Amino acid sequence: MADATSDPIAQFQEERREFVDGYAGDAAWQKQSIDWVTRAFGQKYMYNFDWLGRPVIQFPADIVAYQEVVWAVKPDLIIETGIAHGGSLVLSASLLAMLDYADAVAEGTTLDPANPKRKVLGVDIDIRDHNRAQIESHPMSSRIEMFQGSSVTDEMAAKVAEYAKGCQTVLVSLDSMHTHEHVAKELGYYAPLVSPGSYCLVFDTIVEDMDDSVFPDRPWSQGDNPKTAVWEFLKENPDFEIDQDINQKLLISAVPDGWLRRKA
Template identity: 25%
Template sequence: MSLLKKVFNQFRSANVNSDIVFQTNLKLIEKAHHQTSYRGVTMVKCPFDLVLYQMIISEVCPDLIIEIGTKKGGSALYFADLLRNIGCGEVHTIDIEQAVDEKVLKAKNITLFEGGWQNYLLENCQGFKRIMVIDDGSHVYDEVLAAFEKFNKLVSVGSYYIIEDGIIDQLNIKKAWYNGGPLKASLDILDKEPSFVFDKKYNDFFGPNATFNPLGYLKKV
């Protein structure tokens, strides 16, 4: 007897409805995203956004992704592999201090920068034509705006400046030091910066705001 048939018979014998209903909630997704890894390296990304990232990277084919916030380097490794698979690009990943996995250190198309985004030299971007920026840094409102002010002009038309974790509002993570956080920063940017638009296609791909980066997919036009 097949395993599937055994499981089905157990349902029937227990008088359990065989129409299994998909159930989850935002708190469960948040808990799981802290345990998400790529090639065994911690990456702390919502699975929905991982799918969106591979679609965006395939669409834009950037020759440089600047990532603010490295942690263990799982997302940098993911981005670097995606770029290598489509034959273009490298990753500059920035943090205050780097404590990354050995796999990240060995990746030929990842360059690590310490000292925080404030000390990243824009000269490092010379020679790159299609640039994407991902801010997964402190999530403090003032710092999100300051990082955008520094990096947004690097983003090429048709590419993206992505501000992560606006979801912290909905998760009720409203600690004083966020000062409104990424969501407030995205709203202010969209209100004041006409060269960027809110990309509803990716924001609502899995349903309205079914992303950890609501209002965070900003496209350069």
């Protein structure tokens, strides 16, 4: 193990850990963060960003943290529920492309863009034609597969599980319907596909921390949302845990308590 007193890289990492450890005890800053995120949701702030030309409806900080997770885990398959405009699929596909490039450099091999090593699978109950057309014509399309249908049926779960067969490392991202019941079903179907050491990401857990007035026309609310489903799931699945390093450092995030790591 590197000595932080003599290794500048280890010293930087240690200093960063100390900073993050202090965030959790700063109640005023935590409240400011929740207030900011609440305002951001009300103003549709997360709708303002694209990834490689496609709208990606996420906070920038969550995108950066997601990149860190993908680089650390190096999955050969990412499964996503919820497609919308396809920005998240393109984000995942581009991160997987960079992993393939890094492997090719290390191995001294040549990439074949038409036959990518790593892929992303998206599931959505309604893939709108104009979004499908944009995704299928995107330069990352060779890495993207899409299944249309409800993510919480036995048939879809079996189809996804079959697609994942033979994949060594699988990462799952759940970002479709945000009610407790729906997320609990998705966790039951797709968390078992997550490889040891990899992650199941549960988006919009922030709903539990915001006033119900933020979502007046939505079926989710405080007490009925992704975070409550995560809490229930963790009680019954001790092989998963919240990655507190990510959880504590973001502050501006839609995914508090939603960075679930499967223990190696």
